[in-house]
Amino acid sequence: MTSVVLKDIRKSFGSFEVIKGIDLTVETGEFCVFVGPSGCGKSTLLRMISGLETSSSGQIVIDGEDVTHAEPSKRGVAMVFQSYALYPHLTVRENIGFGLSLAGRPKSEIAEKVEKTAESLQLTHLLDRKPKALSGGQRQRVAIGRAIIRNPKVFLFDEPLSNLDAALRSQMRMELTDLHAKLGATMIYVTHDQVEAMTMADKIVVLNAGRIEQVGPPMDLYNNPVSPFVAGFIGSPKMNLYDGEVAAAEGCTTYGIRPEHLALSKSEGKWQGQVRHIERLGADTVVYLDHPTLKQIVARVPGDFEIVSGGVVHASPMSGKEHRFF
Numbered sequence: 001m002t003s004v005v006l007k008d009i010r011k012s013f014g015s016f017e018v019i020k021g022i023d024l025t026v027e028t029g030e031f032c033v034f035v036g037p038s039g040c041g042k043s044t045l046l047r048m049i050s051g052l053e054t055s056s057s058g059q060i061v062i063d064g065e066d067v068t069h070a071e072p073s074k075r076g077v078a079m080v081f082q083s084y085a086l087y088p089h090l091t092v093r094e095n096i097g098f099g100l101s102l103a104g105r106p107k108s109e110i111a112e113k114v115e116k117t118a119e120s121l122q123l124t125h126l127l128d129r130k131p132k133a134l135s136g137g138q139r140q141r142v143a144i145g146r147a148i149i150r151n152p153k154v155f156l157f158d159e160p161l162s163n164l165d166a167a168l169r170s171q172m173r174m175e176l177t178d179l180h181a182k183l184g185a186t187m188i189y190v191t192h193d194q195v196e197a198m199t200m201a202d203k204i205v206v207l208n209a210g211r212i213e214q215v216g217p218p219m220d221l222y223n224n225p226v227s228p229f230v231a232g233f234i235g236s237p238k239m240n241l242y243d244g245e246v247a248a249a250e251g252c253t254t255y256g257i258r259p260e261h262l263a264l265s266k267s268e269g270k271w272q273g274q275v276r277h278i279e280r281l282g283a284d285t286v287v288y289l290d291h292p293t294l295k296q297i298v299a300r301v302p303g304d305f306e307i308v309s310g311g312v313v314h315a316s317p318m319s320g321k322e323h324r325f326f
């Protein structure tokens with residue numbers, strides 16, 4: 001059992017409370033992603049789990065053991081950073097084996113484990129290079145190798161792919177998912193990229209200003225966001241939000257419709273807008289409309305959809321696809 005349990009975790013820097021009471025269980029073997037806007041507290045929470053940051057109050061339990069006040073090295077966790085944090089003067093082989101050397105493990109054991117780890121990450125041919133002679137993706141794999149070799153109970157990733165270009169990020173997403181399947185380890189992953197969250201997570205935790213806004217599997221959050229905040233964060237382009245009148249007793253309420261759930265028509269529809277911008281992505285086309293009260297309406301239509309910039313079109317929510325937020 002290598003679950004991670006957070007009980008009413010809080011953190012203040014001076015008088016500024018950045019983590020405001022988090023209760024969460026990450027199950028054994030789960031790939032859990034913390035997502036949220038810049039400054040919401042994702043990294044602070046991860047650093048508290050790792051022990052690099054102390055908690056102001058609450059309890060952290062890893063593998064059934066209370067580690068709230070334990071040293072980072074005693075928690076059975078390994079952390080992978082955005083910056084890779086490799087030693088520039090050491091080779092890939094020495095970087096991967098560094099933790100074991102420090103722990104005084106026999107040379108033969110280190111050599112064997114480094115070979116095995118390098119093989120699993122396709123780094124064998126790079127073992128004698130220094131980090132500066134590696135690509136960003138290769139460096140990140142070395143950083144992951146350094147974590148794997150320690151055989152941790154829990155892997156913690158802090159935005160590990162944000163220094164990579166789009167193509168490499170997509171490849172590394174797949175590699176990390178494969179790695180997770182192969183190791184079966186509990187992984188907690190911080191990102192502000194909703195694509196990473198959607199594609200890799202078993203469970204997404206959406207954080208907003210130090211609190212959990214919603215927790216669930218990616219498609220649950222996509223289909224049933226509990227708030228406009230979650231709706232705006234999961235799914236790209238963002239969900240369209242608008243106010244709607246309901247029965248007099250209930251007053252005004254917020255509605256949402258995803259861009260892919262809007263039907264465009266030349267002749268009729270709920271909203272009439274002017275086409276401001278068209279993004280042809282290939283398989284899809286994203287259309288931005290100006291509207292007097294909604295300001296902007298975004299629709300996602302098939303790639304070959306006929307539409308011209310500056311023209312007038314009508315947009316309507318597809319039946320049963322509107323979200324209502326209270």
Ligand code: ATP
Nearest residue numbers: 013018036037038039040041042043044045191192
């Ligand atoms: P980002 O996506 O930009 O990395 P984040 O969600 O990871 O953001 P944190 O880095 O956890 O956010 O920071 C949360 C808040 O705590 C921010 O307002 C930040 O300025 C503040 N903060 C973080 N570390 C410290 C510190 N050592 N001292 C004071 N304030 C801090």
